[in-house]
Amino acid sequence: MSTAKGKKRVKNIPVLYDEPKKKRGVMLTDTAWHSIQELAAKNNVSASEYLEEMIRKHCVTEA
Known part of the structure; x- marks a missing residue:
């Protein structure tokens, strides 16, 4: 997954x-x-991002 380097983060x-x-x-x-x-x-x-990636990879459900 890209870390979106160079993109400005906004809260x-x-x-x-x-x-x-x-x-x-x-x-x-x-x-x-x-x-x-x-x-x-x-x-x-x-x-946090590692857990997000693993969960999305293995068991994402549509909200």
């Missing part, structure tokens, strides 16, 4: 998707969190 205006992200809470073990951080770093994205 509440989506850049990569057709809807803005909202703050959410997820409970994870330290092992799972460190794994997500490691995988995200390997893919040059944030942990």
Whole structure:
């Protein structure tokens, strides 16, 4: 997924998707969190973006 480098970020205006992200809470073990951080770093994205990509890739449903 492109990180849309060069695009100016504006609050509440989506850049990569057709809807803005909202703050959410997820409970994870330290092992799972460190794994997500490691995988995200390997893919040059944030942990949030890594989770977004995995969820959209495997189980996106239309809203």
